[in-house]
Amino acid sequence: NAGVMQNPRHLVRRRGQEARLRCSPMKGHSHVYWYRQLPEEGLKFMVYLQKENIIDESGMPKERFSAEFPKEGPSILRIQQVVRGDSAAYFCASSPSPLLNSPLHFGNGTRLTVT
């Protein structure tokens, strides 16, 4: 029973390029969450998605960031025109039901470095 799969593990982008981060939730999980961990800071919520729907994107920067969770395939976090401040570890998590009753299962993260 594979856990939450994220790829790539490490991603290097030059300023101005696009970064695409992928997340496949655990089997049977339809709730996906993205968190960002900046150096020396705690994890911060970015966005919560269910299949084909964005439920809560209150933690997403207003510009350059977008997320989707299509009917088929992984969830994608997309960062356009990356800047050095986007360098961070991006974690995806999934659960079978809303957070009130279920623990979150996290992937190993994608470490984005912007040069």
Added chain:
Amino acid sequence: KQEVTQIPAALSVPEGENLVLNCSFTDSAIYNLQWFRQDPGKGLTSLLLIQSSQREQTSGRLNASLDKSSGRSTLYIAASQPGDSATYLCAVTPTMSYNTDKLIFGTGTRLQVFP
């Protein structure tokens, strides 16, 4: 605004010691509290989930308590081992209806257990 604080930020102990990690939160209106473990370069592993109606949860050598009214939780690790070395994070799920889909994380306690 909910804030989660963890003390101490770092802890180094000899193998075999019993130890306590502390977590405090400013708003007692929470649905649950989770303790996670994060190994370097890895994702988060859920250790214990305590619902707001519960006082404690146990798993092996780990015991987590919750005092919601005072905004505190402790993680007790018995007979610590070098393999326990990791960063321990606590996170709460707030009860505000528009906030129940996200975890609020503390910045963690970095634990090192030496032989």
